[in-house]
Amino acid sequence: MTMQQTPVTDAPKDEGAPRTGPVRDRYFDLLRALALFRVVLYHLTGWAWLPLVFPSMGVMFALAGNLMARSLKRPPVQVIRGRMRRLLPPLWLLGVVGVTGMVLQGWGPDADGHPGWWWLHLTFWIVPLSDPPYAEGLPGLHGFVGENWAADFAGPLWYIRAYLWYVLLSPFLLKALRAMPVVTLLAPIALAVAFEHGYITLPGERIPSALTDFSTFGACWILGMAHQEGILRRLPRYVVPSVAPVIVLAGLWYALHHGFGPGNDLDSMPLAQALWSFGTVLLLLHVSPSWSEWPRRLRRWSGTITLLNSRAVTIYLWHNICILIAATLWDRLWAFEVLEQNVPGLLESVWPVLVVVWVLIVGCVLAFGWVEDLAAKQQPRLWPSKPRESAGGSRSRRAPGG
Numbered sequence: 001m002t003m004q005q006t007p008v009t010d011a012p013k014d015e016g017a018p019r020t021g022p023v024r025d026r027y028f029d030l031l032r033a034l035a036l037f038r039v040v041l042y043h044l045t046g047w048a049w050l051p052l053v054f055p056s057m058g059v060m061f062a063l064a065g066n067l068m069a070r071s072l073k074r075p076p077v078q079v080i081r082g083r084m085r086r087l088l089p090p091l092w093l094l095g096v097v098g099v100t101g102m103v104l105q106g107w108g109p110d111a112d113g114h115p116g117w118w119w120l121h122l123t124f125w126i127v128p129l130s131d132p133p134y135a136e137g138l139p140g141l142h143g144f145v146g147e148n149w150a151a152d153f154a155g156p157l158w159y160i161r162a163y164l165w166y167v168l169l170s171p172f173l174l175k176a177l178r179a180m181p182v183v184t185l186l187a188p189i190a191l192a193v194a195f196e197h198g199y200i201t202l203p204g205e206r207i208p209s210a211l212t213d214f215s216t217f218g219a220c221w222i223l224g225m226a227h228q229e230g231i232l233r234r235l236p237r238y239v240v241p242s243v244a245p246v247i248v249l250a251g252l253w254y255a256l257h258h259g260f261g262p263g264n265d266l267d268s269m270p271l272a273q274a275l276w277s278f279g280t281v282l283l284l285l286h287v288s289p290s291w292s293e294w295p296r297r298l299r300r301w302s303g304t305i306t307l308l309n310s311r312a313v314t315i316y317l318w319h320n321i322c323i324l325i326a327a328t329l330w331d332r333l334w335a336f337e338v339l340e341q342n343v344p345g346l347l348e349s350v351w352p353v354l355v356v357v358w359v360l361i362v363g364c365v366l367a368f369g370w371v372e373d374l375a376a377k378q379q380p381r382l383w384p385s386k387p388r389e390s391a392g393g394s395r396s397r398r399a400p401g402g
Contacts, residue, residue: 024292024387027288028063028066029305031063033304033308034059035054035060036315038050038054039057040319041354043155043323044350044353045350046262046263048262051266051267052252052276055276055277055281057217058220058276058277058278058280059220061163061166061221062220062224062281063224064166066224067224068224069224069228069229070228071083080168080171084164084167085376086313086372086375087167087313087375088126088375089371090317090371090372090375091157092126094153094317095125095126095132098134098153098154101150102135105139106138107135107138121133127164128160130206130209130210131206134154140328143328145321149321152320153320155320156316159316165213170225174225177222177225177226178229181226181231186219187218188216188217188218188219188274189215189278192270192271195212195270215274217274219274220277220281224285240282240286241283244280244283244286246279247278247279247282248275248283250279251271251276252276254271258272303385303386304385306384307384310384313372314365314369315361318364322357322360322361325360326359330347330356
């Protein structure tokens with residue numbers, strides 16, 4: 001758990017107002033960058049309170065749902081094909097590196113005794129309709145990559161699988177949202193309650209896992225669509241500030257009464273996560289200022305935020321293995337007696353490791369990020385910290401993943 005020369009305005013517009021035209025929303029760019037940074041920090045530290053401060057996954061799904069609803073003004077088949085074209089090539093590159101490394105360390109069809117199933121499941125690295133398989137318990141590279149590295153390597157892939165299913169379901173979700181907005185928004189929450197209390201039980205792991213992700217973050221995706229459709233704007237102004245805190249507090253109450261703490265945070269509590277993320281995202285979309293240009297106080301960060309948005313998929317896919325490598329390398333410093341005796345606090349601190357993590361992530365952006373440009377049918381760039389210039393000289397307004 002990952003960063004146009006027009007008059008600047010900080011004034012918020014009406015809550016939930018749909019974005020008209022293709023103008024890029026810098027507020028959404030900021031939220032996506034914060035979400036990525038928080039994901040990286042959380043997966044490094046495991047601090048249970050971080051998802052409470054900023055529910056990154058709910059935010060990322062909401063922003064993606066917003067973009068999907070905007071894109072569905074075009075034919076759905078065309079939109080879905082475009083989304084898959086942008087999403088899958090970075091995953092394929094990850095699979096080429098990761099699966100090759102697993103095979104070289106002995107992973108193969110005899111590992112689980114079902115060669116046919118092994119080959120079939122391997123296709124999930126091509127189209128992740130379910131979680132791609134990986135080798136468990138592999139030895140690391142001594143001093144450079146820790147043991148069981150494949151688990152860390154494949155850890156982020158649940159998000160890609162969930163994102164793909166949301167994309168495939170979006171045309172139907174959008175029709176349902178327009179016909180029955182309240183029912184559609186609350187359906188994933190109701191499903192989370194049903195799972196939590198055992199009203200619905202399903203055999204196996206793959207289908208329950210996919211449905212749990214939908215029940216946990218589906219409401220956030222649909223909220224993003226509702227924001228784009230202007231449904232939230234039609235609510236009286238007092239509704240969201242009155243209702244959202246109640247939903248957030250309900251999620252917090254549930255978490256605190258089910259052993260919330262280190263090792264048992266929101267990620268281990270789908271219902272609490274669903275409520276907390278839904279309420280927080282609802283508030284963030286309610287605030288939603290209109291930033292077609294960066295506010296003055298954020299201009300110094302515009303390049304970093306643009307880079308994080310332009311390479312969001314690459315950063316998300318590779319950050320876990322970067323964390324493992326950084327932690328393994330940092331642990332080697334304990335072998336130096338002078339450091340162990342004089343600066344043990346530095347060796348125990350997570351902040352130097354975080355710096356190393358981002359150095360490695362930068363390396364991944366340089367080495368693999370260009371695939372995102374090719375997937376978007378754009379000219380590859382090593383360091384996309386500035387918006388693209390269109391053929392006519394104006395800045396590109398295509399959003400990442402859009």
